[in-house]
Amino acid sequence: MYDFGIRHALSGYRVAYRPEQQNYCPGCGGSHWVVGRLTAECAFCATALPLVAGGASGNGLIRQAGVALAA
Incomplete structure (x- = not known):
C-alpha cells in the first residue's frame, strides 16, 4: 500500500507500523499493538499508525471466478 522506499530521500522518515521491527x-512509548488490515493501534493510548504493507496479509475474501450475483 505505502511505498516509502522510492520517495524516502525526498520525504524523510515517516512514522508507520513495521511488522518486522519492534515498534x-x-x-x-508503549509496545503493545492491535494490528488490523490497514492500521495498527496502540493498546495503551489508542494512537493509530498506518501499516507499511497494509492490506497484504491474512485471510481475504475469496470469490469464485465466473459467479455472478443475482440482482
Missing part, C-alpha cells in the same frame, strides 16, 4: 508508540 514503540510515538504517543506513549
